[in-house]
Amino acid sequence: MRNYLFASGLFSAITSGIALLRGTRDAPITWRAVLAWLSWGITIVLAVGAIVDYRRDERGESVSYDSPVAPVQFKRAKKELKAELKAQRKADKA
Known part of the structure; x- marks a missing residue:
């Protein structure tokens, strides 16, 4: 489960649930x-959904466009495409 407990806000959600339980x-x-x-x-x-998206990203699966991980995946894909095009141009010149 690595650092999902602290990184995703699940810890905060659980502690606020405990406080809500005590208050009500x-x-x-x-x-x-x-x-x-x-x-x-x-x-x-939402916290569990973020955990699922982080797991999908680690496994190389795509996530929904409205996920907090989506911009990171988009940047990574853009960078990989740029590297592929550069390698292809280099191979075409040789």
């Missing part, structure tokens, strides 16, 4: 509490 444990269920839990759930899903 004895309180009545209100619409604000429901929204707070919904917000926490969305945060967890």
Whole structure:
């Protein structure tokens, strides 16, 4: 699992969930509490999604365009294409 726990924000989401649990444990269920839990759930899903995208990137798989890893993959692909074209031009001259 390497550094996913700290790098992806999952640690922050878990600690905020613990704080939310402590804060709402004895309180009545209100619409604000429901929204707070919904917000926490969305945060967890986004953190897990980032972990999945990092894993896909490590394996060389493509990620969705709206992923935080997508710009890095785009830059890497552009750099690789440029190197390929340079090598091809060099081979054509020889």
